[in-house]
Amino acid sequence: MVALESTLISHGLPYPQNLEVATASEAAVRETTGAVPATVAVHDGRLLVGLDQAALEALATAPAGSVRKAARPSLAVALAEGGWAATTVSASMIAAFAAGIRVFATGGIGGVHRGALDASRSGAPASFDISSDLDELGRTPMAVVCSGPKAILDVAATLEYLETRGVPVVSVGQPEVPGFLARSSGIASPAVAGDIGAASEIVAAHLGLGLGSGVLVCVPVPADVALPDDVARDAVEHAVADAEAAGVVGPALTPWLLARIATLTEGRSVPANTALIANNARVAASLAASLAGRLG
Numbered sequence: 330m331v332a333l334e335s336t337l338i339s340h341g342l343p344y345p346q347n348l349e350v351a352t353a354s355e356a357a358v359r360e361t362t363g364a365v366p367a368t369v370a371v372h373d374g375r376l377l378v379g380l381d382q383a384a385l386e387a388l389a390t391a392p393a394g395s396v397r398k399a400a401r402p403s404l405a406v407a408l409a410e411g412g413w414a415a416t417t418v419s420a421s422m423i424a425a426f427a428a429g430i431r432v433f434a435t436g437g438i439g440g441v442h443r444g445a446l447d448a449s450r451s452g453a454p455a456s457f458d459i460s461s462d463l464d465e466l467g468r469t470p471m472a473v474v475c476s477g478p479k480a481i482l483d484v485a486a487t488l489e490y491l492e493t494r495g496v497p498v499v500s501v502g503q504p505e506v507p508g509f510l511a512r513s514s515g516i517a518s519p520a521v522a523g524d525i526g527a528a529s530e531i532v533a534a535h536l537g538l539g540l541g542s543g544v545l546v547c548v549p550v551p552a553d554v555a556l557p558d559d560v561a562r563d564a565v566e567h568a569v570a571d572a573e574a575a576g577v578v579g580p581a582l583t584p585w586l587l588a589r590i591a592t593l594t595e596g597r598s599v600p601a602n603t604a605l606i607a608n609n610a611r612v613a614a615s616l617a618a619s620l621a622g623r624l625g
Contacts, residue, residue, distance in 0.1 A: 331358045331613045332378065332425035332433040335370040337606060338388045339396040339415040340584065341436075348389035350603050352382075354434070354610040361614035363621070367430060369421040371399050371407045371414035378428040388413060398580070400461045419465035422473070422543070431536070431620055432472045434613035436606045437479035437509040438462050438545060440487030442582070443569055456578065459490065466543040467494030472532045472620070474613040476605045477507035477514055477547045480565045481586045484514050492519065495542040497535055500549075501528050501612070507549040510590070510601045511561035518547065525612060529619035536624065548612045550605040556597055564593040 333354055338347045351368065358366035367379040370388060377384070388396060397414040399407035401423065407414035416424065418435050425433050439460025447455055466473060477500075478487045484506065491498055500506055500518035508514035522528035532544045549555070556564075568589040577585045591598045 330365045330367050330428075330430045330432070331610065331617050332421055332428075332430045333358075333366055333368040333610060334418060334421040334433075334435050335368055335380070335388055335415040336398055336417050337436060338368075338385065339391060339413070340398055341587075342603070344389050346603065348385060350606055351385050351389065353603075353607045357607045357611035358434075358614040360611060361618055364614035364617055366610070366614075367425065367428070369416045369424045371397075371404070371416065371420075373411050374408050376408070376424045376427070378424050378430070388415060401465060402461060418460075418462040418473070422465050422469045422471060426469050426471055430471070431624070432474065432613050432617040434474045434610045436475065436602065436609065437477060438466075438473065438475045438487075439583075440478040440482040440484070441490055443481070443483045445483065446486060458579070458582075463487065463490050463494060463496075466491060466496045466545060468541060469543050470536050470539075470541055472536075472544045472546055472613075472616060474546045474548060474609045474616060476509050476550050476609060478509065479583065479587075480509040480511065480514070480561055481569060481583065481590075484508075484516055488516065488519065491545060495540060496545055497531065498545045498547065499528055499531050500547045501525065503549060507547050508558060508561060509605070510550060510556045510598050511558045512549045512552065512555045513558055515558065515562075522546075525615045526619055529616055529623060532616065533620060533623040546612075546616065548605075548609055550601050551608050554601045554604045556594060556601055560594065560597075564590045564598070567593055 439462035
């Protein structure tokens, strides 16, 4: 089984694109023999691991602001208050692990935001804005497949944080950490696997040690839709500067930056973002199948 998050449905993409990507991700998992998708969400006080089509459509068409975003710190509130809540990486991992699922797929992982550890260019103090995704990887033993940290983050600091939390970072098929919307971040990967089979050996060995932490498996965005490295980095720099000038901070920052990058790249970032989500689901299914043979 492969777990999938639901925040991309309710908070990441507009309708009907959100439903199309969610459906494509589940279909990509099913393409691998024996693999089953399990999209995670919260509804009426229950954690759901596996949504039917009606539930996917309900999340996709819910009125703006009516679906809570649930992470580890807000999961209890989401359960207590009822209604729909979409699960982020951390909440999805909690639910998936409780259900015995070893592999989870997402788009880009959250991490250390720029300015989290030092003053911003505008002179604002350090925000200490660090995603709960990273701590969840440090405490939940499962494989998370992504296209690297979101490019809007401080990628180097994110990798350092993951090292501190005992999380191996493995890039598949290339020596650099993927750059989310671009093929490369320009930063050497802590570990490299030539293919999914080699990655599954690393994941199986790590999980078998019982260390308690997860493994981040990084897969580059498909080459046919990837942004050139320089285009992606230039758009990110401009978007970050624009966000500081506009005073955008906190939970609103990531969606604002991704929307701004879409504008700056004349929409070229959108197909890259949607394609990498489905591709990561497909790769996660292959990883799950390989792990089933190694872990039983």
